[in-house]
Amino acid sequence: MVTERKNIDETWLNRLKGSRAIWPLLALAVILIVDGxxxxxxxxxxxxxxxxxxxxxxxLYRATPTAIVALGMAVVIGTKGIDLSVGSTIAIAGAIIAWRIHAGDSHFAILLMALGAGIACGVWNGFLVAGLGIQPIIATLILMVSGRGIGMLINLFYGGTDPSFESALLQGLSTGHIWLIPTRIIVGLAIFAALWLVLRKTALGLFIEAVGGNAAASSLAGVNARIIIFVAYIVCGLLAACAGVILxxxxxxxxxxxxxxxxxLDAILAVVIGGGSLAGGRIYLGMTVIGALxxxxxxxxxxxSGLPPEYNLIIKALVVVFVLLLQSKNVRALFSKKAARPSP
Amino acid sequence: MSLKTILAGSVFAMASFAASMAGATTIGFSQVGSEGDWRPAFSKNMQDTAKDYDVDLKFADAQGKQEEQLRAVRAFIAQGVDAIIIAPVVVTGWDDVLQEAKDADIPVFLVDRDVEVKDKSLYVTRISADFNLEGRLAGAWLAAASKGTCKIVELQGTTGSAPAIERKKGFEAIISQFPAMEIVATQSGDFTTEGGKKVMEAFIKSTNNLDGICASFAHNDNMQLGAIQAMKEAGLKPGQDVLMVSVDYVPAIKDALAKGEANASVELRSAVGGFIYPVVLDYLKNPHELDKWIVIPSDLHTAKD
Known part of the structure; x- marks a missing residue:
């Protein structure tokens, strides 16, 4: 083979291999091709x-709530934290919606209440993690196990026998459409854009990654780590409540x-598939969305597929392992070494 | 140890004496917990109907824990109740405590779930609904409604759970009698509205808008309600384009039945005190061998009833 040609190929391949984005996108493409x-x-x-x-x-439609939750999770994971309580936050936001609709409040006010509940959940988690210094996995576990109970208590406020409801506004946001596009996809894009602006066009994203990367060093550099972590949990709670409204x-x-x-678990998985590290210090918003997809x-x-449902979780686990293996530098190094080794 | 036995014995003697003085039958009922809608309704019905049968019901909520339940049953034995009703949290680990009840001559009745014991004589009988029967009833209704020709999509309950397994088996047992009835797609919707909606959305795509599909059978109403929403959002008419049959008979499915969006729902009765107490009281009056399982009959509701 001509040496020059080989070099060009290698740089092109290396750049491709070096890019974080390629592996999750490749996985997505393979899944979609198999579907065909x-x-x-x-x-x-x-x-x-x-x-x-x-x-x-x-x-796109079904991935939107998971993606919204995963974006909040990406922010919290960026601070080297984790939020296990997002599902419970969704349950609480949902219970408040059904309760207040039965009470006859204006639906716009109810939307704000649900989002407010998400913020309150975030404040609670932020208080435990940033205020009291409890380990994030334990701190958020508290709301994770109690939140669904709180939701059930809220249901009891109005008897709780049949918490179904109709709301043009809320269902418009969730299952409605603007022109031909489902509203929730537009809502998801708007949330993504807003979060991107807040993180990347202000210093907040940098601060979060600094705190996640090395809290002590960033404190010495004048970043108030406690406030940054507190804000991250509030963002996560608010986004979980947005997903709660949709769901x-x-x-x-x-x-x-x-x-x-x-x-x-899906949200954490989306962050990880998107190349995020639980060790903190990095937020990849776009890739997190790809992970959710x-x-x-x-x-x-x-x-x-028509496969019996008994196989669902096994197949999911196998594909996830495969995607994570693709992402692992060690595994990739193993294969390139093998390829590079001259044959005897 | 012996002191304990003597104490328990004397407490038992005094308690049974007190009970016989009062005239009412004292029954201890150890309930699993208070999860979901059905179980609290079941507990409430047991407590409410106790008065009708002149039963002094001692109610213990095990909060989903077997150790709590074992403690409650041992307390009932120590109190010397006339009979013990157990809705078991889990199927295993019952041999010892049931032997203790037998040694104290207190008959034990199971409700709802089953237990696995080496010696079946440790309990008198199990009185409960039959998930398999619910599936058969849904299948029989559908066979009649479709005149024996029907392509069916099925929304299964949580994979591996007893109601999902038995309702599926019962349903299949009936439709297998009809050569032109078959399940063309089946998936788990985890017994939730959300799950049922997601699965039905996928079925709608994979079957080209439910082309040629005549019925949707859901292992519970919540999943069927989700399926109804998915079909409406896809411009289909559930209840007209596709026959909708499910199990539970929750309040929301009653509305759907009234609107014609669902066609039939098999009731999972929570008002079962009226079935359980007569069996127990009859046995106390006249102890004799009973079948090991007494099935509470299921009921199927349509828009008309």
């Missing part, structure tokens, strides 16, 4: 009831026991 084989009309997109309709839209309005009912069950694409493919 499973179901021939997988890529069809039609217009039904005035909105775009198809498997690809479904993936609760989606099912027209408050179900604190099972709504968004294990979403904290990978998870949802996988879920959707399992649903349409």
């Amino acid at each position: 084989f499973i179901s021939p009309n997988f890529y069809d997109i039609r217009i039904v009831e005035g909105r775009l309709f198809g498997n690809l839209i479904d993936i 609760t309005a989606d099912t027209h009912t408050s179900d604190p026991v099972s709504v968004a069950l294990y979403i904290e 990978v998870i949802q694409a996988l879920t959707t493919s399992i649903l349409i």
